[in-house]
Amino acid sequence: MLRISKKWIASVCILFALFLPASGAFAYTNPMPLPSEWSNYGTGDPFVLKYNGMFYLYSSTGQYQTGVKCWSSTDSVNWTYAGLCSTDAVTYQAYAPEVVYWNGTFYMYTSPDGNGHYVLTSSSPTGPFTAVTGNLGHSIDGSVFIDDNASWYFYSAGGDGIHAAPMSSPTSIGSDVVLGGTQISGQWTEAPTLIKRNGVYNLTETGNHVLSTGYRVNLATNTTGPLQPFTPSNTNPILLKTEGPQVGLGHSSNFIGPDLDTYYTVYHNLASVDPAGYPIRHVNFDAIGWNGDKMAVYGPSNWSVPNPALPNFEDRFQRTSTGAGYSNLNGGTWGISNNFLYQNSKGSTALYIQYENTFTTASDYTAEYNMKEVSKGTLDPRIGAIYGYVDANNYGVAVLNGNTKRLETNMVVGGVWGTQVNTSLPAGFDITKLHTIRIEKSGSTYKYFVDGLLKETKISTGLGAGKVGYMSSDDEANFGYLAVSNKVNGSGIFDVYKPIPGTIQAVHYNSGGEGVGYHDTTSGNAGGKYIRNDNVDIRDNPEGGENIGWNSTGEWYKYNVSVKANGSYNLGLRYATTYAGTQVRVWLDSTDVTGIVTLPSTGGWDNWQTYTIKGLNLTSGNHTLKFETVTGEFDFYTLQFNEADNSSFTKTDNFATSFSSDWNWSGGSWAIESGEASINNVGKRTMGSTGWSDYTVESDIKGIDALNSGIMVRVQNPAQGGAGNDPGLGTDFYQGYLAVISGTSVSLGKQNYNWTTLATTPGTYNTNTWYHMKVVVSGNNIKVYVGDMTNPKIDYTDNSNPFITGKVGLRSHFAHTHFDNFSVTH
Structure with missing residues (x-):
């Protein structure tokens, strides 16, 4: 792109002030058990309707129960139990009820026990709802979308992706079409919700199985119509957490919050599984921010964060x-x-x-x-x-x-x-x-x-x-x-407290204008994208949405943040610059938490890279983060914060009689055979902290009946697939990198619940032969050594949204494999 330094740019600017209501005085914490939930079932598959200024929440019916429960709230956080809004016989084990208000009537769509859909109606959002149709079919998880021309559409789950059908009336559903681009990882895909914003159709959906920790939410979009193919987002999955107390996130729906402007996603987490094998779930809410037409979920959060803002x-x-x-x-x-x-x-x-x-x-x-x-x-x-x-x-x-x-x-x-x-x-x-x-x-x-x-x-x-x-x-x-x-077109997200750990869109700096939310040294918007109507220079980003550009000496931007816990964090800065020696600094309130950091040139204004700034010591709670340009010029897109463990150590395991206690996640049939780690067929195993960043991992690897195995690095969110936690169904269920040996090559791939090959070097590798593999990960560079520990087989730098921290691990894919002499130096 043609680029002119800011000091030569001058243009007319428009300033505006936003009235700022008090925020942060009250807080909520995910997950949120609701009053009078179903015992031994909780609240699953939540859906929120707004009617006459009041929010109403509906959820699936408990196992072997009849009736649909609902709750009401003025602020979408404090919920009052409104009782059973339906006791109709067809609501026996009612799946995923959703309610649409239209022209004086409330229409409930639900699939009792998962056996086709019924429509129930009421004159009140709290019922009583009574059935007005027979079984209309269409799988489970029915959701209605009404387009601007008042055309109705019905969406439901499917093994081949999301199904969609036109509706000739609120109680009549036509024939299904399968929406291209909506199947998640080739598996069952459910819980569709469609919202239209600025001409873009945004379809959120959930994949895998409700009993799996790898249950997750994806996004697909199009601009062509409700029945047309969709394109999966390059940010998928948009909601995922497989380890810790908040896992199995999914079946989301989306609604505009109490400030009339900010979207929120409501979803459930898998709290536990009862002895009969049924899920116990609870409700969660997180804010959605729009970076242009790009949807970004500010979550998942599971610590105290400020309540959603109210109207002015x-x-x-x-x-x-x-x-x-x-x-x-x-x-x-x-x-x-x-x-x-x-x-x-x-x-x-x-x-x-x-x-x-x-x-x-x-x-x-x-x-x-x-x-x-x-x-x-x-x-x-x-x-x-x-x-x-x-x-x-x-x-x-x-x-x-x-x-x-x-x-x-x-x-x-x-x-x-x-x-x-x-x-x-x-x-x-x-x-x-x-x-x-x-x-x-x-x-x-x-x-x-x-x-x-x-x-x-x-x-x-x-x-x-x-x-x-x-x-x-x-x-x-x-x-x-x-x-x-006093918010419009997504501006409500500007002052929302963004969760850390999490990723912040650069353009979502605080409101308040010059000297309050930002400081810009030149008038006008050099990028010409007036999503903020101020002097900050904003331009289109090739990765979607917009970025802040032309940052020069002395400029800064402030962000409201909610930090999960006291501790060390790494910051992945997504940026571009042709300047050598650009320097930045980050403040938490009045404390310098980085010192002056020098950024290398990326070699072009559209050559986007992620640079990791390590060891930011942050304190829990609500704060203001300031991102400052000390000298130079650069553009930046996102700020990714990960919990970090930057300590130095070496851990080893020779698998003499058992796996060491450092291993903390396992999927597949692992065993110790003759002092060696063994996995038959499909499996993966991880060690360490998701906060590890740069390290060297080594292991001996031997294929017994086949060879398709290797070392995982920077692993986040490992999971298995399906109701039975099947390692085969979940073979791709993790985020990170894999260095793998096969019979004909050494390869490096990137796994984001979907495999992408990054680099391959041909070679001949035999079964029943030990090979020593070493993987060195430093910054965005990954080197893979096999046999020769001096000259790498693969030397690859990942500049496409790299993973910046994560655990180490071992993996085998449909091969009986042995591992020995494992070590990691951090």
Whole structure:
């Protein structure tokens, strides 16, 4: 790319301020056992619905039980048991119930005991739900997606990938197609959830088996349509943890959190397996950050982290009068009853407006409105939302017109109305049922959603910050939950406390602007990607999303972080530069935790590499991390923090009578035979700490009946496959590198629950012959020696998102193999 130094760049900049609510005062910890869970079953396959400002959570039914339990919450963290929302006979061992609200009816989709799907309906999110269909089939884990044109689609699990079908109505499901690109590791794939954001269809799915610690969540995307093939994300898996107290993560669904802007993923972990072989699971939540169109899950976390942010303003109308916080324009008869604001004057085409007068939005914001018609007049009945209200001559309206079945938007600026835009609403739209209007304002762009469907996008500079409220004309109406967040298009993630260990997207620095969230020495955005609307230079990254660029001397960025525990961490910095001698430094609050670190040149602005900065001593809890450019210039993309053990030692095992106590994970039929470690068929075994980084591993290797075995390095998240923890099904289930000897070659591969060959050197290697292998891993470089300990067979540098820490191990793939004289020097 053509690149100009920042000191030559000057352009007009746009500054904006974000109102910052208090955060971090309250916290939650994953996993989260809920009140009145199923005994000896917990809460599995969680799904969250939002209706009129309240979150509702549903989960699978306990073994040999009938009924679906649900919970409610105003903040998505503190849950109240709402009882059995269904006791219908078809809910016997109901799998993965999901609920969709549409036009006044709540539709529940569930697969009792995994034997096909039924649809149940209710007039309330807490039931009672009763069956309205027979068995519609379609495997398990049914999930509904409604596109912006109000077309419905049904997704379900399959052995060949996710299945999808069009729906002609909420209770009718068409024929399946198999979605290309959705099968995980050639195995059973389940728990689909589809969300559409900025024109991109994001499908999350879970693979392997619910009883395996290797249960995990993947992402696939497309821009072509709900029934078209998908492309797996290059960040897969997006949720995975196989060791420790929080394992078996999966069956996720995704929803927008209480701040109206930040997405969260809700999923379960495998807490234990009961004596009958059934899973006991609990609920977990973690934030999703969007780096452009790239989805990044900030998790898994299993320590105390701050609660999700609330809106900057919300009103649930839980009182008997409007109070002094509201002002009126043009009259009408307003009041509050049964937690609804109402207006019941008809017979006039005047716009009766009630706006909240104590809160003014920022220039960019997201607003949510809920409303329904009670009875209409004969002139021109309409109800709607008010936004950007300054005075009687300056405000905007988003109106639901029940007679014409359309959304009508307009603005009055300086007392002059603009051109009204009319957009058709779905067939059968019933204005007497509660509907949600959502308005997103980002710069001069307004997006209008009705019931979650994007109905209109327009550009207007006529209005900015203002107040919000409700309006009716010739209509008696009830108005529900009203909320505003000074966050839009994913900006809520900026101030979320990012978990450490974990990976932080560089562009998700704190809000607050110059001198608060960042310091930039030149005006304007040299990269031209205005996802932050400030002076930080942001450009497209070839690996997806955007990165911060043109960092020069004295500039810095701050990130809210939540550190799991006191200890040492390694930081993998993903960066690019042509400058030799660029220097950086990292601060935790006011403490320098790295000293000055010199970065080598990567040889090009799109030659991305990961450089590991070792031994950051961090303290647990919530902090502000500052990433500073001391001198030079570079671009950076992500900050990957891993728990670290950088101590020096040597460990050996000659397998005299047993495996040493340093081995801490085993899969497959391992044994000691004649003072040698033996594995017959498929298996892997690991030693040490996931915090180890640079080391030398050696072992003697002998193939008995075949030779396809070797040494694993930087191993994370080993697992086996299927319900029975089958080492064959889980042969690819780990993250790390493998140096392997076969009959015809020495190879180095990268395993991320999916094998990729990195380098191969041909040779002849015989069974029943000992070969000494040595693997040296240092930074991103891996050297593999066989026989000759001076000249490596393979010398490979991995610059494609390398693993920076991990355990060591041994592995055999469909071969009876012996190992001896094992050692690791760290």
